[in-house]
Amino acid sequence: xxxxxxxxxxxxxxxxxxxxHERDFSRWYERDHMYVGGILAPWTIGxxxxxxxxxxxxxxxxxxxxxxxxxxxxxTAYWIQRNRLADQQKWVAEELTGAARFxxxxxxxxxxxxxxxxxxxxxxxxxHFLALAxxxxxxxxxxxxxxxxxxxxxxxxxxxxxYAPGQWSGSAVASAIGxxxxxxxxxxxxxxxxxxxxxxxxxxxxxxEEDPSSTWSELFAPLDDSIAxxxxxxxxxxxxxxxVGTDRYCDELRP
Numbered sequence: 001x002x003x004x005x006x007x008x009x010x011x012x013x014x015x016x017x018x019x020x021h022e023r024d025f026s027r028w029y030e031r032d033h034m035y036v037g038g039i040l041a042p043w044t045i046g047x048x049x050x051x052x053x054x055x056x057x058x059x060x061x062x063x064x065x066x067x068x069x070x071x072x073x074x075x076t077a078y079w080i081q082r083n084r085l086a087d088q089q090k091w092v093a094e095e096l097t098g099a100a101r102f103x104x105x106x107x108x109x110x111x112x113x114x115x116x117x118x119x120x121x122x123x124x125x126x127x128h129f130l131a132l133a134x135x136x137x138x139x140x141x142x143x144x145x146x147x148x149x150x151x152x153x154x155x156x157x158x159x160x161x162x163y164a165p166g167q168w169s170g171s172a173v174a175s176a177i178g179x180x181x182x183x184x185x186x187x188x189x190x191x192x193x194x195x196x197x198x199x200x201x202x203x204x205x206x207x208x209e210e211d212p213s214s215t216w217s218e219l220f221a222p223l224d225d226s227i228a229x230x231x232x233x234x235x236x237x238x239x240x241x242x243x244v245g246t247d248r249y250c251d252e253l254r255p
Contacts, residue, residue: 005045007129008082010179012203013110014072021104022250028102036099038078043088046079046132050139050239053252059216061224065143065234066108073253075141075239077205079132111195113179113203117156119164120175128177131207138212140220142204143235150230152180155202158230171219172210179203212238
């Protein structure tokens with residue numbers, strides 16, 4: 001029986017190339033690792049890369065769950081078919097053995113997530129499983145921490161059922177989709193670190209139809225105060241889509 005295509009899981013990978021290695025890192029990731037580590041795997045249904053140059057990094061706010069808030073210039077997202085994460089990750093684990101590595105970088109996060117909620121501005125808008133292929137002009141990536149007396153599901157419902165309809169309806173935010181991190185999988189390399197934020201964090205990808213710098217203060221800055229009582233913002237940052245096949249933005253990552 002054929003499966004209905006739907007994003008049920010994600011991988012988010014946030015990286016910072018070492019100074020002087022920006023171009024080489026971007027080319028290695030886009031032309032090598034992104035394919036071997038995700039796109040070629042069965043049940044990967046979407047993938048896209050995003051970049052934050054220095055002006056966009058200056059707009060970030062939050063306590064910084066991955067170290068300094070300005071770390072992490074490149075964000076890659078992979079959508080994985082619902083209920084097929086184990087199949088997808090098994091292939092990646094097997095095929096990545098002996099794959100090319102790039103040492104001149106730091107890894108802020110690179111782990112798997114389960115979908116917990118979503119919101120769409122237009123009833124017949126772009127389906128969530130096509131969001132990475134649509135060509136949106138910007139992305140807002142949020143890492144939210146639940147308050148002690150609420151669950152991640154509660155935080156997700158607040159964001160998508162209360163905050164989004166009031167703050168983002170009629171705006172440049174076309175859709176948003178939220179995920180919670182999964183524990184370290186048994187098939188991961190033994191040296192891989194444990195996953196932070198399991199049961200506590202909500203990762204949200206917000207897809208924007210305008211340059212994020214033009215609407216950031218209006219659409220996302222209010223979240224820092226509005227979330228009080230249900231959680232807190234650990235990271236909120238705007239990104240632009242990379243220009244595939246080029247070195248665009250490689251020389252703009254630092255002030």
